[in-house]
Amino acid sequence: MGSLTLQNISKSFGPVEVLKDINLEVESGEFVVFVGPSGCGKSTLLRIIAGLEDQTAGQVLIEEKPVDHLPPSKRGIAMVFQSYALYPHLTARGNMSLGLKQSGADRNRIAQQVQLAADMLSLESLLDRKPSELSGGQRQRVAIGRAIVREPTLFLFDEPLSNLDAALRVNTRIEIAKLHRTLNSTMVYVTHDQTEAMTLADKIVVLNEGRIEQVGHPLELYQRPANLFVAGFIGSPKMNFLSGDAAAAFGAVEIGIRPEHISLSRDSGSWKAVVSHAEHLGSDTFVYLEIEDHGLLTVRTTGETLCQPGESFFLTPNVEAIHRFDANGVSIGQASRTS
Numbered sequence: 506m507g508s509l510t511l512q513n514i515s516k517s518f519g520p521v522e523v524l525k526d527i528n529l530e531v532e533s534g535e536f537v538v539f540v541g542p543s544g545c546g547k548s549t550l551l552r553i554i555a556g557l558e559d560q561t562a563g564q565v566l567i568e569e570k571p572v573d574h575l576p577p578s579k580r581g582i583a584m585v586f587q588s589y590a591l592y593p594h595l596t597a598r599g600n601m602s603l604g605l606k607q608s609g610a611d612r613n614r615i616a617q618q619v620q621l622a623a624d625m626l627s628l629e630s631l632l633d634r635k636p637s638e639l640s641g642g643q644r645q646r647v648a649i650g651r652a653i654v655r656e657p658t659l660f661l662f663d664e665p666l667s668n669l670d671a672a673l674r675v676n677t678r679i680e681i682a683k684l685h686r687t688l689n690s691t692m693v694y695v696t697h698d699q700t701e702a703m704t705l706a707d708k709i710v711v712l713n714e715g716r717i718e719q720v721g722h723p724l725e726l727y728q729r730p731a732n733l734f735v736a737g738f739i740g741s742p743k744m745n746f747l748s749g750d751a752a753a754a755f756g757a758v759e760i761g762i763r764p765e766h767i768s769l770s771r772d773s774g775s776w777k778a779v780v781s782h783a784e785h786l787g788s789d790t791f792v793y794l795e796i797e798d799h800g801l802l803t804v805r806t807t808g809e810t811l812c813q814p815g816e817s818f819f820l821t822p823n824v825e826a827i828h829r830f831d832a833n834g835v836s837i838g839q840a841s842r843t844s
């Protein structure tokens with residue numbers, strides 16, 4: 506139930522091509538997250554899947570059947586947006602029931618479905634409230650509940666958590682993950698939040714300027730990025746990049762090393778560096794250091810490490826964790842002690 510296939514999807518707005526030959530397979534029950542910089546085409550692709558936007562070329566298949574001729578309401582999808590889009594004059598129950606009512610479902614079935622969704626999302630005590638009597642997080646849960654009651658084959662989420670504050674974002678993210686486990690339905694989710702992508706996805710699709718750069722499990726993208734773009738995009742703080750002699754020593758045009766793969770020492774190491782700024786987060790410390798000829802590098806170290814701007818350190822990269830890239834920015838694998 507709920508597989509999705511995108512075949513050679515392109516989209517132009519006037520002369521501007523914003524999606525270029527997108528091919529993607531989403532298996533039934535998979536949680537797929539689209540990430541990429543602002544304007545790379547994430548929302549447009551989601552809207553094409555939903556039928557809210559027509560593609561310029563290519564085909565969308567849901568459960569192996571072309572759906573391009575079908576309006577959004579006939580595609581078996583439910584969409585949850587950043588803005589909750591609830592009817593203000595209806596209660597939470599009314600909002601959640603509306604879709605089923607309009608499709609002619611009988612009263613018992615509607616009541617049953619709403620109860621089921623309310624249980625899943627801990628909304629029982631809020632069902633008789635209007636949206637104005639609910640917090641942002643509660644409204645978003647009602648919007649998700651409204652999607653669930655329709656039992657869609659495919660859920661589409663467009664940055665559903667971005668209007669919520671940090672604590673609510675974490676809670677609602679956990680709700681969505683639980684929901685996915687319970688319903689085992691196919692979900693396609695757009696976000697620019699790294700943590701959401703890494704924690705929710707079975708598969709992340711990295712988009713850049715309308716093209717897919719890489720598709721894979723979150724840890725696969727983190728540990729084996731296919732190119733410089735993915736290496737720099739996935740991970741926070743970002744991977745450090747070095748070129749010139751430092752890269753040539755590893756047989757590469759450019760090398761990348763994650764902040765947690767560089768160690769700091771006051772006594773000895775590979776590179777001499779001066780602290781330019783330090784962020785003490787409690788659990789971790791992020792240290793930004795200036796190395797002669799290489800610019801600024803970020804090091805992620807333990808929360809106990811205290812340092813001040815102007816202090817000198819030696820840095821030593823974990824050689825086996827160095828990513829190597831060729832002149833086209835394509836990965837040529839990780840370094841080894843012998844390279």
Ligand SMILES: Nc1ncnc2c1ncn2[C@@H]1O[C@H](COP(=O)(O)OP(=O)(O)OP(=O)(O)O)[C@@H](O)[C@H]1O
Nearest residue numbers: 518519523541542543544545546547548549550697
């Ligand atoms: N209706 C439209 N008419 C013209 N251009 C559009 C239209 N909708 C989107 N675009 C353009 O298409 C590109 C992709 O937009 P889209 O909203 O899909 O990006 P996004 O990756 O979701 O960005 P963000 O993360 O900022 O939401 C952008 O350059 C945008 O300006």
